[in-house]
Amino acid sequence: MGDVTTYKPDARRAAGREVPLRGAVYRLLARCVALLLAAPVFSAAGAEPYPTRSIRLIVPFAAGGGTDIIGRILGQKLSESFGQQFVIDNRGGAGGTIGTALAAKAPADGYTLLLAPTSHVINPSIYPKLPYDTEKDFAPISLVAAAAILMAVHPSIGVDSMGGFVAAVKAKPETITSYGSAGNGTVFHLTGELFKQLASLTLTHVPYRGGGPTITALVAGEVPLAFETMLALQPHVRAGKLKALALASTRRSAVMPDVPTTAEGGFPQLVAENSYALFAPTGTPPEIIARLHAATANALGLAGVRELLAAQGTEVIGSTPTALAAYVASEMPKWAVLARQADVKPD
Numbered sequence: 001m002g003d004v005t006t007y008k009p010d011a012r013r014a015a016g017r018e019v020p021l022r023g024a025v026y027r028l029l030a031r032c033v034a035l036l037l038a039a040p041v042f043s044a045a046g047a048e049p050y051p052t053r054s055i056r057l058i059v060p061f062a063a064g065g066g067t068d069i070i071g072r073i074l075g076q077k078l079s080e081s082f083g084q085q086f087v088i089d090n091r092g093g094a095g096g097t098i099g100t101a102l103a104a105k106a107p108a109d110g111y112t113l114l115l116a117p118t119s120h121v122i123n124p125s126i127y128p129k130l131p132y133d134t135e136k137d138f139a140p141i142s143l144v145a146a147a148a149i150l151m152a153v154h155p156s157i158g159v160d161s162m163g164g165f166v167a168a169v170k171a172k173p174e175t176i177t178s179y180g181s182a183g184n185g186t187v188f189h190l191t192g193e194l195f196k197q198l199a200s201l202t203l204t205h206v207p208y209r210g211g212g213p214t215i216t217a218l219v220a221g222e223v224p225l226a227f228e229t230m231l232a233l234q235p236h237v238r239a240g241k242l243k244a245l246a247l248a249s250t251r252r253s254a255v256m257p258d259v260p261t262t263a264e265g266g267f268p269q270l271v272a273e274n275s276y277a278l279f280a281p282t283g284t285p286p287e288i289i290a291r292l293h294a295a296t297a298n299a300l301g302l303a304g305v306r307e308l309l310a311a312q313g314t315e316v317i318g319s320t321p322t323a324l325a326a327y328v329a330s331e332m333p334k335w336a337v338l339a340r341q342a343d344v345k346p347d
Helices: 010-016 023-038 066-082 094-104 119-126 162-171 187-199 211-220 230-238 286-300 303-310 321-341
Strands: 055-059 086-090 112-116 138-153 178-181 204-207 225-229 243-247 273-281 314-316
Touching (some): 066 086, 066 112, 066 211, 066 273, 066 286, 066 303, 112 138, 138 230, 178 187, 178 211, 187 204, 187 273, 225 230, 230 243, 273 286, 303 314
Parallel strands (some): 055 086, 055 112, 178 204, 178 225
16 A cells, blocks of 8 residues: 555644634624624525525434534524524435535525535545535535544454454454445545555445444444444443444543554554534525624534533534635645545445
8 A cells, every 4th residue: 555644634623723812802702793693694685684494404424423413413503593493404325425415506595504524525536526516616614523533343343452353354354344434435434444454454345324324233233343433432332332442543532531542553544533514505695604604603612512522522623714615625635645545436
């Protein structure tokens, strides 16, 4: 495979980094956000305020995975801000491209939004003919959060470490033959492929329609291994249904401090996380984008939201629309290098 480039999510951290505000400046900013959220925003036709009906939030993966969980937490808070229901529309398949294409083709009126994970910036390197343009067809609203990725196995494998898993595969190659992921082109797929290359293993990738179905298959023993977010895997690990072998990070998590990092497991190059970002179709009126951004920033600033996500191994990020656009532009070439090195192809 040659040299492997370690992915370090510095770009999204820079995009979400904010300078702390104090005193009168902070109070002034808070009042401005409150006024923006309270002020009526009118549609392009100028005839009625926005929103006057429910808003569809497309999650391009099946229910139960990290993107779905983040979408439901954010959707609830946005519903409270706008006084209109944000309805989660799970459209899984093809590494998130089916739901993403649906969002790209939706009317640009603020009534259809997309919550996209890291696969959004990976897929252009995996699928040669996407039915949308990742940069041109979406209006950025905000980065939302980032979740740490766990390597987990079915307990029947009988291993407690990455090294133990590698040894087990090499000792019983006819028994441990595959790994599952939330779909082709997802960060979990790419992480699995990089692990295969680094460990010199032969494992068949089994794509599912999201993290939920992947975890269901892993718990049932249909696949022996999967990479998924701590957000989605943690309950099953704590219940003893799955065994967490490593966290794909440079440091351990306070949420699961007993789980070693991939570096501790002998694979320091295997570092990744799943980031989530909110978009609208290109052409959505800027005043609607501004209000959606303000409401999202307000939701992410709530202590309850931060604590809820932190307890599940997920970090709140937040960003301006401009910073999210820069993040997308910078991440696509990075993942293109990794996809080429891991020789990831459409399934």
